[in-house]
Amino acid sequence: MERPIIIQIENIYYPILAIVGLPANLVTIVILSRGKCGLSKCITRFLVAMAAADLMVLIFEVVLYEMKDSYFSHSFLNYTPISSLNLALLFVSIDCSVWLTVAFTFDRCVAICYQTLRTKYCTEKTVAVVITVVCSLSLLENIPIYFVYEPREITDNVLWSCYVKSSFYILPIWVAFLWLETILTPFAPFVLIMLLNALTIRHIVLANRVRTGLRGNIKVQNHSDPEMENRRKSIILLLAISGSFILLWMVIFIVFTCVQFTSTQFLEVDYSNSFTIAELSGYMLRCLSSCTNKFIYAVSQSKFREQLKNVIKRPLALIANLLK
Template sequence: MYWNLAMMDWNNTTLDLNPRTNDWNVTTTDWNGLTMLQNVRTFDGNGKTLEMGFIEMLNSLSAAFHRKTLKTRIRLVLRIMQFIYYPILAIVAVPANIVTIVILSQEKCGLSRCVSHYLVAMAIADLLVIIFDLILRHIPFVYLEEHHFLEGIRVCNIHAVLLYAATDCSVWFTVTFTFDRFVAICCPNLRSKYCKVKTAAVVLATVTGLSCLKNIFWYFLFTHQYYHRSRPWFCRVTSIVKFSPVWSAIEFCHYVLTPGVAFILILLLNTLTVRHIAVTSRSRRRLHQQSNRKSTKDLEMKSRKNSIILLFLISGNFILLWSVSMVYSINWRMIFLGYESVYLPLFVMELGYMLQMLSCCTNTVIYVIAHPKFRQHLKNILHYPFTPIVKCIKH
């Protein structure tokens, strides 16, 4: 992670960080209008490069704020927000996903067993992403100013494999759930054969195995050493790998597949589902009018409506919160391949990470909104610790 800061003091000295070399460029203008450029680094007693902490960022933000560029202001604000945002998100996301797993595993929310299996798998994958990505990656790099102790923990490439495998599972479980709902709504002949618990278990196990196999290449691409300045990577990467066309192509395909291809599949399946529902709704409305059954409730269409609301909320939430991170990752890798078409500032990367992490705890909110039975079970769990206290007060 590097800082693209511009700080000007009363002596007309400007301080910028070179993103290629991680060196500080200090430009000083004297009273005669002469400009002097220096290249410096800040070191501690052990020769390690120091990072800006929370207090330093607040001071930098408040000092000569109007003289900083817009990109620098946005990036500083986002970095300051991360000091508060990431811990709160971890505190909320971990119990939210655990509670979701417990409630959906009981299969008492009025959902089919097949749907419950997909939703439980999605919650487990989101929980793993929160642990491997948010808690073990983002929070240490945001809070620990020097990060030097991480360099002694030589498991970064293993961490990367687990992190990206969990992320792939989270993404592709959403795709498989979308496909399952597409088959259930649009393919009545295939519904009885595909929408079964056994099929769901096979599909989820297959996706998990393929995700693990697909991400083994990170073990060889990364080194075992953590390196906080190599974002969006977080492991030290050799220059041979970083600028190798072969490794660059493999990594580019990774970003395109997850979540690029997943986006396309979800949008395509949802479009076909909406089209089918629109046609079916018109046909059923016409039949009801012909049979003079205007007052009779169409229970099947009501059930489909509930399924569609749940499907669209989950799919739309996924696409909305992942889009920024996907665009930046693909663009960033294309730059290393030599195709720099659009320059995206660094605050886009930070915003993408924040939104991507948020997507791992929003499904619980969606279930609360879409399903009254899930909401009731959640209330019972929240009230359970206070039940003995209430009984004691009554007695």
């Protein structure tokens, strides 16, 4: 029997995403960790943490979950305890990625809009604390995920595969947990990122108007303004990262809303159903968001591009020397 089209697309899409995304995130972590991209140490720490979280999403969701049935269908990864643990770590990595994006957006909002608070909040120590808190809370929040699943089948006393317990959608404690999960990811991040971006953009626009007015009467041949240029670069990086997050999470945001307010459920097996197709498409776009930031850095940051070229040239030069 021919596989549904959406499944055929997944079987091509996820391996390509893994092939591109895993090395892209690793190279990004290496480049940013060297601290030669002209970014502040606070921004660098956030971007490294976000790249590490995205790398974990690609490992736990793309490789060990989405690609598992196609490439590792009879491996130990399908034992129920292993599969349940992987799903829990999958949600931990997603929450880390999402809330680190929110934390980065808040950090840039404080740095741009609140100069008095900036000196106290935008420090390396604060960034380290924020990253630690976000990762720790993401881990604690998703511990119950491990207990959501039960064996799909038992073969020779071996618990095989897993699926969501039927009681998950019925018992009040699980219903409350699902509501909490949905509010924390993706509802709250959506609202916070949009509000923080709106506040940041408003501040920059007003500040630029004032600065342009003050410089209006100055007749100089070179009219470049380093301060306005720095603000422009900051807002481009910020809006590109948060904007791509909102666009790529929009479908799954709508899916979560439908599950909460209608009778639909996650992971229905009817692949001709429009909701199932939308859900699976949303997961694909969500995974794509774990790769986009790296290309945003390459497009918007000239020094990042220079470091990337150096990273690529070194192994090529080494190979050329060996061939000689």
